[in-house]
Amino acid sequence: MFIPTRAAGLEALHDFVPHAGVDYSRDRNRDDGPSRSNVSGLSPYIRHRVVTEREVVTAVLARHRLGAAEKFVQEVFWRTYWKGWLEQNPEVWRRYRLEVDAFHAGGLPAGYEEAVAGHTGIDAMDAWVRELVETGYLHNHTRMWFASIWVFTLGLPWQLGADLFYRHLLDGDAASNTLSWRWVAGLQTAGKTYLAQASNISRYTDGRFSPAGLATTARALSEEPLPARTPIEPEEVVGTIGARAGLLIHEEDLDASSLLAGQPGLAETLVATAAFADPDERSPLGASSAVDAFTAAVVDDAAERSLDSRGRPAVVLAGAAASWVLDWARSERLDTIVVPYAPVGPVQERIGRLRSDLAADGVSLVTVRRPWDSAAWPSASRGFFPFRERIPALVRDLAE
Ligand SMILES: Cc1cc2nc3c(=O)[nH]c(=O)nc-3n(C[C@H](O)[C@H](O)[C@H](O)COP(=O)(O)OP(=O)(O)OC[C@H]3O[C@@H](n4cnc5c(N)ncnc54)[C@H](O)[C@@H]3O)c2cc1C
Known part of the structure; x- marks a missing residue:
């Protein structure tokens, strides 16, 4: 598709x-x-x-x-x-990661295995799980119904539903996914939940589904208060670009030419380009093979289009571990690696780890945020x- x-x-x-x-x-x-x-x-x-x-x-x-x-x-x-929003409230992501880890480390609730296998007995849910796994996509309205039935009818933790989506959606996105699940569960807009109703499902699926036995009430979940917001960094380019800079693109931002167009003069300074990705960082269970394949292919496609100042396409690194980046930086004798800014999520975590490894090798890391996000x-x-x-x-x- x-x-x-x-x-x-x-x-x-x-x-x-x-x-x-x-x-x-x-x-x-x-x-x-x-x-x-x-x-x-x-x-x-x-x-x-x-x-x-x-x-x-x-x-x-x-x-x-x-x-x-x-x-x-x-x-x-x-x-x-x-x-x-997530950028200003990174604690939500931090807690989500810890909670998903804890569930998969041995705390899976009753009913979870049946739900992810498409054996709940609720025909719509079982069909949607199959569609999610087979296509890597669900319609927005269906995502809302699914999340609501998961939380309020099946009584399953929202974090595990979000993790299931995140592992299988080709568009899996830390902010849209985590916060949409929280919105359905009543955590995002205090006290406001989303209740899936059979009549609404039947109407908007042209009668394909009309599930019986759905929850008739949806009491908002609660959580520990969040800390004060983290302000958005005012600078678009953070860090100092040295004499030998390379661009390293990743799965959060694969259009180097428009990224560089927003920063006049930057493209001409890049002596090398590379790309890396690791969608398995989405979950302790990794990502689906469809997500892995889609991500790898869009990264390859982007690498072809990401030319350095000599017109060479980007090298696709064999892995996302810091050692691959360090080898590339050494082979190109880089003193700076420029990366597109990665918003809160696994790629930001990866780049955070990379920063200290590069620093130990005398290479500085510079982030470039798009004017769209800054504004x-x-x-x-x-x-x-x-x-x-x-x-x-x-x-x-x-x-x-
Ligand atoms: C529980 C739940 C989980 C979700 N998880 C994700 C996710 O992991 N990744 C993801 O990209 N979207 C997620 N969404 C949002 C939305 O469902 C998808 O972006 C949308 O269905 C994508 O299909 P489309 O491109 O045909 O959308 P269209 O209706 O054609 O919309 C055009 C574009 O607008 C954006 N968009 C549309 N609706 C939303 C929305 N509700 N929130 C954010 N952006 C939106 C997308 O970029 C989309 O491509 C989730 C929604 C829910 C309710």
């Missing part, structure tokens, strides 16, 4: 643009099954920045007025919002509705 190249992502965007206006706002909540065409199917590309949010919004607004494509543009900004993230400190008010101004400033 998802061809792992930028060309395929751009083609999917091109095909969807005519439908991003009234068609999308009217039909987007329907889930007709894997052959659906009422949503864009762009998330595996946008999530890895094979195609960027800016490109998507620019293409849509070249065809539709913002008023007509408002719903679609807002959805694209949901991803930005979730990233900006939008500070506004993601509260709920989505105040953030939404900022979208017209953000679009004016960014999508040109």
Whole structure:
């Protein structure tokens, strides 16, 4: 369903643009099954920045007025919002990682094995687990129903549901996934939960599913209060670039040319480029083979397009461990490695570990954040509705 190249992502965007206006706002909540065409199917590309949010919004607004494509543009900004929010509340991610580790280290609850095997006896849930595993994708409305039934009908921990999604979704994303599960469970917007109802499921799946026995109430979960927010770093480029700098791209951001275009002069200084990825860092159980294959292929595709100042494509490192990066840095005699900024999640954790290993070898690490994130993230400190008010101004400033 998802061809792992930028060309395929751009083609999917091109095909969807005519439908991003009234068609999308009217039909987007329907889930007709894997052959659906009422949503864009762009998330595996946008999530890895094979195609960027800016490109998507620019293409849509070249065809539709913002008023007509408002719903679609807002959805694209949901991803930005979730990233900006998690960036300011990294403790949520830290706790999630510890809790998932603890469950898999021996604390799995009753009913979990049946749920992940698609044997709950709830026909819709069992079909959705199969679809998730077979295709690496679920429609947004289905993700909401699934999470709600998982938490409120099956009584399973939200963290394990999020982990299941994260391992199998081609678009698996630390912020969108973790925070959407929390939103359904009532942790994200205090006291507000999402209750899946059979009539709604039947209506939006054209009667394919009408599950019986669903929970009729959804009491919000609770948690220890979160610490004060972490402010967004004001600087877009953090660190000092030396005389021999190499660019190292990763699965959070695979479009080097638009990243570098936002930083005049940087491209000309890069004496080497490389790429690395490790989707198995998503979970103690690793990622599905479909996620591994999709990620490896989009990284290979991105490497071909990421040229250094001599026109050489990026080297794809054989692994994501620091030793591979150190070998590459030594072979190119680098004093600096420039990386696209990785938001809160496994790649940020990996880069944090790498920073100290490089420092010990006299190589400094510089992060470059995109203007899109710099402009939008500070506004993601509260709920989505105040953030939404900022979208017209953000679009004016960014999508040109
Ligand atoms: C429980 C749950 C878990 C989720 N996990 C992920 C995840 O791991 N990764 C992920 O990318 N999305 C996640 N989402 C958000 C959303 O479901 C997917 O982004 C969307 O279904 C992707 O399909 P599409 O590209 O056809 O979307 P479209 O409807 O065509 O939307 C266009 C783009 O807008 C963005 N978008 C749309 N809806 C959302 C949303 N609710 N939140 C954030 N961005 C959105 C995506 O980039 C998407 O490609 C999750 C939602 C829920 C409810």
